[in-house]
Amino acid sequence: MEEQYKATVDAPVMEPGHTFATVTExxxxxxxxxxxxxxxxxxxxxxxxxxxxMLYAIGYxxxxxxxxxxxxxxxxxxFAIVNFVWWIGIGHAGTLISAILLLLRQSWRxxxxxxxxxxxxxxxxxxxxxxxxxxxxxxxAYWLFPYPSTMxxxxxxxxxxxxxVFAVSTYxxxxxxxWFIGLIPDMATLRDRATHPTARIIYGMLSLGxxxxxxxxxxxxxxxxxxxxxxxxxxLSVHTVVSFDFAxxxxxxxxxxIFPPYFVAxxxxxxxxxxxxxxxxxxxxxxxxxxxxxxxxxxxxxxxLATGLIVAYGYGIEAFMGWYSGDRYDAFTIWNRxxxxxxxxxxxxxxxxxxxxxxxxxxxLRTSPVALFFISGVILIGMWLERFIIVVxxxxxxxxxSSWGMYYxxxxxxxxxxxTIGMFLAAMFLFLRLLPAIxxxxxxxxxxxxxxxx
Amino acid sequence: xKRERIYGMMAEFDSAQSLIDAAKRTxxxxxxxxxxxxxxxxxxxxxxxxxYHDEVPLVVLIGGIIGGCTGYLMQYWMSAVDYPLNxxxxxxxxWPAFIVITFEMTILFAGISAVFGMLAxxxxxxxxxxxxxxxxxxxxxxxxxxxxxxxxDKKYDPVGTRNFLEALGPRSISEVPS
Numbered sequence: 001m002e003e004q005y006k007a008t009v010d011a012p013v014m015e016p017g018h019t020f021a022t023v024t025e026x027x028x029x030x031x032x033x034x035x036x037x038x039x040x041x042x043x044x045x046x047x048x049x050x051x052x053x054m055l056y057a058i059g060y061x062x063x064x065x066x067x068x069x070x071x072x073x074x075x076x077x078x079f080a081i082v083n084f085v086w087w088i089g090i091g092h093a094g095t096l097i098s099a100i101l102l103l104l105r106q107s108w109r110x111x112x113x114x115x116x117x118x119x120x121x122x123x124x125x126x127x128x129x130x131x132x133x134x135x136x137x138x139x140x141a142y143w144l145f146p147y148p149s150t151m152x153x154x155x156x157x158x159x160x161x162x163x164x165v166f167a168v169s170t171y172x173x174x175x176x177x178x179w180f181i182g183l184i185p186d187m188a189t190l191r192d193r194a195t196h197p198t199a200r201i202i203y204g205m206l207s208l209g210x211x212x213x214x215x216x217x218x219x220x221x222x223x224x225x226x227x228x229x230x231x232x233x234x235x236l237s238v239h240t241v242v243s244f245d246f247a248x249x250x251x252x253x254x255x256x257x258i259f260p261p262y263f264v265a266x267x268x269x270x271x272x273x274x275x276x277x278x279x280x281x282x283x284x285x286x287x288x289x290x291x292x293x294x295x296x297x298x299x300x301x302x303x304x305l306a307t308g309l310i311v312a313y314g315y316g317i318e319a320f321m322g323w324y325s326g327d328r329y330d331a332f333t334i335w336n337r338x339x340x341x342x343x344x345x346x347x348x349x350x351x352x353x354x355x356x357x358x359x360x361x362x363x364x365l366r367t368s369p370v371a372l373f374f375i376s377g378v379i380l381i382g383m384w385l386e387r388f389i390i391v392v393x394x395x396x397x398x399x400x401x402s403s404w405g406m407y408y409x410x411x412x413x414x415x416x417x418x419x420t421i422g423m424f425l426a427a428m429f430l431f432l433r434l435l436p437a438i439x440x441x442x443x444x445x446x447x448x449x450x451x452x453x454x
Numbered sequence: 455x456k457r458e459r460i461y462g463m464m465a466e467f468d469s470a471q472s473l474i475d476a477a478k479r480t481x482x483x484x485x486x487x488x489x490x491x492x493x494x495x496x497x498x499x500x501x502x503x504x505x506y507h508d509e510v511p512l513v514v515l516i517g518g519i520i521g522g523c524t525g526y527l528m529q530y531w532m533s534a535v536d537y538p539l540n541x542x543x544x545x546x547x548x549w550p551a552f553i554v555i556t557f558e559m560t561i562l563f564a565g566i567s568a569v570f571g572m573l574a575x576x577x578x579x580x581x582x583x584x585x586x587x588x589x590x591x592x593x594x595x596x597x598x599x600x601x602x603x604x605x606x607d608k609k610y611d612p613v614g615t616r617n618f619l620e621a622l623g624p625r626s627i628s629e630v631p632s
Contacts, residue, residue: 020597154532163554170562177569192592208579214490216576218500222510223572234561444494
């Protein structure tokens with residue numbers, strides 16, 4: 001009986017035996033003393049080359065125009081929008097971990113929130129590229145913002161695309177602020193630990209002169225908590241507004257009320273998959289298994305399982321409504337997904353997002369880093385396919401057979417997409433070497449010696 | 455105001471518990487101008503040094519209200535007053551369509567107020583501060599806890615205050631030059 005009980009007790013949030021000093025040293029050493037390995041240079045080099053490829057593809061796009069892409073009427077929204085939704089969705093897990101889990105007092109978030117927030121920022125940066133280059137004349141993308149222009153006109157605020165501009169730019173700003181405010185006390189730690197004079201000056205400037213006064217901590221915690229409270233409805237609103245871009249249109253396959261919750265769940269689903277794909281190698285390479293334990297992997301797996309089931313429910317309701325609404329166009333959309341020219345990606349989507357992740361019910365796989373890494377990869381592919389199905393397959397056959405068409409991405413589409421993955425990884429590589437990947441001060445609060453009686 | 459040559463007397467402690475006990479006793483002994491420094495937030499410590507009024511929530515509330523009003527009025531003025539444009543026969547003042555941006559602007563302004571309000575109230579950024587003159591203070595961002603009695607305190611006295619802090623059982627005591 002006791003044996004059985006032991007087997008079901010979860011791993012600890014942090015391995016025992018750590019003190020304030022060891023936590024501080026271990027995390028800050030990655031930045032301050034550990035030399036950059038060959039592996040880091042190779043990884044960063046590849047990611048950097050991919051970023052250059054992206055810049056080349058974008059440069060050529062600016063030169064030649066949107067015709068180099070596969071987009072054509074009726075499919076006016078191709079890879080650009082697919083990738084935009086995919087990246088912005090990935091970002092959502094970072095905010096969920098840093099804000100929502102903070103409000104829910106889930107202390108296990110403390111060791112993964114920093115790099116999850118970094119992931120959010122970089123993912124939003126990748127996402128932001130696509131709408132800007134998709135507008136056709138990217139140098140005029142600033143027309144989206146309401147500024148007093150000589151033309152005298154203003155943006156069209158009744159359009160969900162305009163809502164999206166505000167939602168995504170607010171999200172990017174708040175995520176950056178949340179990340180920066182979390183870094184301030186750790187910057188002070190690095191300032192005090194760094195031996196290189198340049199490092200001391202840079203970290204010193206970034207720490208803003210933080211000295212850990214009790215008054216400062218009090219206001220800091222209030223601001224941090226309020227920011228979490230503000231970021232929580234914000235993150236839910238962002239993907240809701242993204243889903244409005246589709247749901248407010250009348251195209252069959254877009255015009256559904258299930259979209260907002262199903263988009264938010266899908267966003268968190270793919271975001272946690274990305275968190276795991278980053279956390280698993282990082283904890284291994286930098287020896288952070290003490291801080292990112294089996295518990296974190298398991299919890300992330302459980303979140304993926306739960307959100308994956310919500311997504312599955314969304315697919316189910318879409319299919320059900322296709323039949324139940326009695327609308328022949330809706331019914332055709334479902335039939336077309338299952339049997340049309342894009343049936344292969346749709347079935348692949350069902351396998352990646354619904355069937356394979358069910359193995360997470362098995363405890364052994366939830367705690368196995370290797371298995372989780374691959375399942376997460378499958379989910380990320382599946383979620384990309386989901387957005388492809390929503391954007392492309394809905395558009396390619398709508399009401400009139402005369403306006404049907406097909407979409408074939410060109411190499412420029414692929415170069416831009418793969419290039420953003422490179423940019424994301426390059427930013428991640430730099431982040432790991434330049435900033436503490438785990439929040440040091442929040443890890444200190446998890447130690448037993450941090451507890452006080454009044 | 456005359457600048458004091460000595461900024462205060464600083465005591466170093468080993469643990470969060472000893473800092474909070476020391477802060478309590480110092481405050482009870484009648485010292486009002488004191489501060490405590492720790493490598494992580496300690497619940498209840500601010501109250502022990504006599505800090506009760508946190509204005510951050512008020513700043514955030516004001517920021518949020520300003521943001522919400524700005525968001526809504528901007529859309530109303532642009533769509534219904536400055537350049538009314540008939541789009542799909544929708545009313546110029548389509549208030550339900552304006553809610554999303556109003557919400558986003560509320561969050562944006564409130565969030566910016568939270569961060570910059572907190573920094574401003576804390577007097578940050580502040581590149582120089584006398585406490586950094588104490589070499590041991592560099593461990594305040596690692597594993598040590600500090601309590602300071604400012605020399606501007608009415609009860610401050612170089613010998614008496616040192617003796618008082620000595621009695622609290624610190625690891626070390628240093629005078630902080632300003």
